[in-house]
Amino acid sequence: MFNKKECVAMLLAGGQGSRLYALTQSVAKPAVPFGAKYRIIDFPLSNCINSGIDTVGVLTQYQPLVLNEYIGNGQPWDLDRMNGGVHVLPPYQKASGSDWYSGTANAIYQNISFMDRYDPEYVIILSGDHIYKMDYDMMLTYHKQNDAACTIAVIDVPLEEASRFGIMFAHENGEIYDFVEKPKEPKSTLASMGIYIFTYSKLKEYLIANENDKDATKDFGNNIIPALLENNERVYAYRFDGYWKDVGTIDSLWEANMDLINPKIPIDLYDPSWKIYSRNPVMPPQSIGANAHVQNSVVTEGCYIDGAVEFSMISNGVTIEEGAVVIDSILMPGCVVKKGAKVEYAIVGENSVIEEGAQVGSRPENVENRDEWGIAVVGHNLTVSSGSYVKPKQIISESI
Amino acid sequence: MALNMGSVMGIIFANMHDNTIHDITKSRTMGSVLFGGRYRLIDFPLSNMANSGVSEVAVITKENYQSLLDHLGSAREWDLARKKGGLHILPPFGNVEAGLYRGRLEALYGGISFLKASRTEYVILSDCDIIATIDYKPIVKAHVASGADITVVTNTAKHSADVISTSTVVNSDAEGRVVEVLHKPTLEGECSICLNMFVMKKNFLIELLEDGNARGHYSFERDVLQRKVSELNIRTFEFNEYFSKIYSMQSFFKANMDLIDPANSRRLYNLKRPIYTKVRDNAPSKYDLDCVVKSSLIADGCIIEGEVENSVIFRGVKVGKGAKVKNAILMQDTVIEDNAVVTNIITDKDVTVSEGKVVSSTEEYPLYIGKGSVI
Numbered sequence: 001m002f003n004k005k006e007c008v009a010m011l012l013a014g015g016q017g018s019r020l021y022a023l024t025q026s027v028a029k030p031a032v033p034f035g036a037k038y039r040i041i042d043f044p045l046s047n048c049i050n051s052g053i054d055t056v057g058v059l060t061q062y063q064p065l066v067l068n069e070y071i072g073n074g075q076p077w078d079l080d081r082m083n084g085g086v087h088v089l090p091p092y093q094k095a096s097g098s099d100w101y102s103g104t105a106n107a108i109y110q111n112i113s114f115m116d117r118y119d120p121e122y123v124i125i126l127s128g129d130h131i132y133k134m135d136y137d138m139m140l141t142y143h144k145q146n147d148a149a150c151t152i153a154v155i156d157v158p159l160e161e162a163s164r165f166g167i168m169f170a171h172e173n174g175e176i177y178d179f180v181e182k183p184k185e186p187k188s189t190l191a192s193m194g195i196y197i198f199t200y201s202k203l204k205e206y207l208i209a210n211e212n213d214k215d216a217t218k219d220f221g222n223n224i225i226p227a228l229l230e231n232n233e234r235v236y237a238y239r240f241d242g243y244w245k246d247v248g249t250i251d252s253l254w255e256a257n258m259d260l261i262n263p264k265i266p267i268d269l270y271d272p273s274w275k276i277y278s279r280n281p282v283m284p285p286q287s288i289g290a291n292a293h294v295q296n297s298v299v300t301e302g303c304y305i306d307g308a309v310e311f312s313m314i315s316n317g318v319t320i321e322e323g324a325v326v327i328d329s330i331l332m333p334g335c336v337v338k339k340g341a342k343v344e345y346a347i348v349g350e351n352s353v354i355e356e357g358a359q360v361g362s363r364p365e366n367v368e369n370r371d372e373w374g375i376a377v378v379g380h381n382l383t384v385s386s387g388s389y390v391k392p393k394q395i396i397s398e399s400i
Numbered sequence: 401m402a403l404n405m406g407s408v409m410g411i412i413f414a415n416m417h418d419n420t421i422h423d424i425t426k427s428r429t430m431g432s433v434l435f436g437g438r439y440r441l442i443d444f445p446l447s448n449m450a451n452s453g454v455s456e457v458a459v460i461t462k463e464n465y466q467s468l469l470d471h472l473g474s475a476r477e478w479d480l481a482r483k484k485g486g487l488h489i490l491p492p493f494g495n496v497e498a499g500l501y502r503g504r505l506e507a508l509y510g511g512i513s514f515l516k517a518s519r520t521e522y523v524i525l526s527d528c529d530i531i532a533t534i535d536y537k538p539i540v541k542a543h544v545a546s547g548a549d550i551t552v553v554t555n556t557a558k559h560s561a562d563v564i565s566t567s568t569v570v571n572s573d574a575e576g577r578v579v580e581v582l583h584k585p586t587l588e589g590e591c592s593i594c595l596n597m598f599v600m601k602k603n604f605l606i607e608l609l610e611d612g613n614a615r616g617h618y619s620f621e622r623d624v625l626q627r628k629v630s631e632l633n634i635r636t637f638e639f640n641e642y643f644s645k646i647y648s649m650q651s652f653f654k655a656n657m658d659l660i661d662p663a664n665s666r667r668l669y670n671l672k673r674p675i676y677t678k679v680r681d682n683a684p685s686k687y688d689l690d691c692v693v694k695s696s697l698i699a700d701g702c703i704i705e706g707e708v709e710n711s712v713i714f715r716g717v718k719v720g721k722g723a724k725v726k727n728a729i730l731m732q733d734t735v736i737e738d739n740a741v742v743t744n745i746i747t748d749k750d751v752t753v754s755e756g757k758v759v760s761s762t763e764e765y766p767l768y769i770g771k772g773s774v775i
Binding site for chain 2: 035036037075076261269270275276277278280282283284285286287288289290292294295296297298299300301304306309317
């Protein structure tokens with residue numbers, strides 16, 4: 001038996017992230033590089049430790065190699081603990097057979113024994129594909145004040161975007177009375193952030209009931225939350241008004257990276273009281289050459305830059321040679337942009353090479369039909385050879 | 401013969417040559433002097449040892465070692481937080497009778513019980529004044545193969561008079577055996593300077609220490625290398641890769657500045673033999689709208705809004721709008737406020753140059769501004 005923990009976090013990191021295409025072919029979405037020196041999962045993991053939660057189960061399923069290696073023993077996030085700490089929880093074989101995780105609720109259900117070991121009062125369910133800084137302890141206090149069975153973090157979204165989210169209807173006091181998953185004609189703008197705090201006894205009760213229901217899709221949004229509401233359990237909305245972004249698509253991944261450069265967007269990574277931790281790549285400082293021009297960009301260790309960089313996110317170990325141009329783009333770790341190559345409005349995956357004179361992406365004004373424009377994407381470990389052109393909106397997962 | 405680097409102990413002298421850059425070492429050891437944008441000098445020998453497969457390292461300190469202890473912590477960053485071996489810090493066994501040690505032999509004698517208890521067979525001694533990426537494996541291998549009592553790592557080239565007069569210079573015969581040792585000579589031209597790294601058998605070192613203690617000897621260079629040059633088989637191992645040596649403020653300034661040229665930094669840094677250092681979890685560096693950055697080394701956690709040219713910028717530095725930084729070394733968390741101008745200076749940690757202030761010196765004599773100063 002381990003020492004009792006008041007709150008245990010369960011982080012859903014098994015999603016395939018199929019809308020990130022070439023970027024998640026060999027890497028689970030939470031392990032996709034973000035913000036020059038992070039991976040997406042650094043945000044929820046850092047939020048946990050900064051909120052005083054030191055026991056985290058990370059549920060993995062799809063392409064777990066990079067993710068498992070990255071999390072390791074949890075030391076970069078101060079989650080290497082004698083009692084608690086971070087644990088990677090893949091699906092496993094049991095006496096009764098073996099099951100993949102067949103839905104978010106099923107994944108948590110299959111790990112009831114993990115949670116039981118810490119005898120928690122509360123469990124917070126998180127997902128591994130959001131960029132935000134949030135104090136879960138404040139949400140937990142709110143949950144306790146309301147004596148709630150479940151508290152759902154919500155954020156106000158523009159009405160036109162509301163159809164992409166689970167939408168809540170809440171009374172003045174925060175109590176939720178209705179919930180619609182991805183409504184076609186949304187009537188509220190309170191969107192679920194996919195962050196739930198449950199009183200553990202209730203969570204366990206509903207997970208087991210849901211598992212016994214043969215028709216259920218074993219999902220929090222589709223089954224567990226509606227069931228709680230149906231039974232008139234106390235379900236509350238916790239309003240979050242900070243920066244929060246789901247990075248499930250190429251466009252949102254690109255936008256969220258660019259938000260880090262935009263001084264008007266309220267996400268501060270330089271606040272010493274709420275650091276976002278990440279595994280350190282151990283590289284020398286960035287070397288800015290005599291011919292370099294770097295503005296409005298974020299650059300990290302191990303880079304050699306002698307070209308022009310504007311409005312871009314340059315990850316560790318990137319080389320940008322003299323005469324190369326990188327604008328409005330994201331270069332993931334280890335990329336090389338050779339002499340005279342041009343990268344505009346693009347995402348270039350890890351260790352890919354853009355050869356001399358090649359071009360990736362283009363500005364929207366250079367495209368006649370605006371519908372044909374979009375972010376160009378080069379997958380991981382690819383080469384874009386001299387003279388090749390990766391068109392806007394094109395996604396390549398093989399070298400050209 | 402197969403060599404198991406697990407049988408080698410590393411010994412690093414953190415305080416050796418402190419006095420050569422006494423401004424910077426006023427409140428720290430030579431080993432904890434900040435270098436190259438994100439490192440401390442001890443990171444180089446310590447990472448080299450870790451990357452060479454040495455899994456037991458003793459760090460010998462003398463004074464002012466609080467910052468060193470803070471930097472090393474449990475040595476996890478160097479992968480030296482081990483159950484077997486790992487990092488050991490040996491502070492001086494100062495007592496009323498002994499006082500602080502005067503030289504390498506006395507310093508080591510203070511840790512003789514530790515040396516005796518270790519199960520390693522060979523030792524590598526290193527100081528913190530040489531910045532290099534070195535694989536110690538071939539050096540230990542050559543030492544074992546040659547049957548030498550002591551192997552001295554040297555570099556043979558046309559060194560400046562300043563370097564020579566702060567080094568130990570060795571001359572060897574045709575068979576490669578050292579026949580003459582000159583300590584800090586006045587010389588010119590090509591010669592072999594000692595890089596203050598030595599390999600020998602651990603038990604041989606213990607004998608030297610006990611003998612030295614009995615005779616009141618304390619200097620390894622004078623009392624062992626020089627005095628016993630004819631009775632001992634001392635051999636050299638020539639190291640010809642990139643290195644720089646810190647022996648004065650000017651050389652410290654130059655060693656930092658040299659790394660701005662990628663031709664040099666690519667020779668020093670080898671991704672397969674990374675130089676580890678304490679992790680600070682800084683955000684990446686931000687280059688602002690109107691900034692101009694040229695020919696510089698920038699570490700993480702910096703916010704650059706002004707101009708930076710030919711400078712080494714450490715972690716967490718802020719350069720304000722309209723500020724100009726040229727030929728400067730700005731150590732950790734320095735703040736150059738808006739419209740301030742700094743040229744040819746070295747700022748220690750946590751220095752603030754206030755708005756609009758102009759601070760400059762000449763390239764030959766960079767101005768050093770002490771830790772925490774506000775100008």
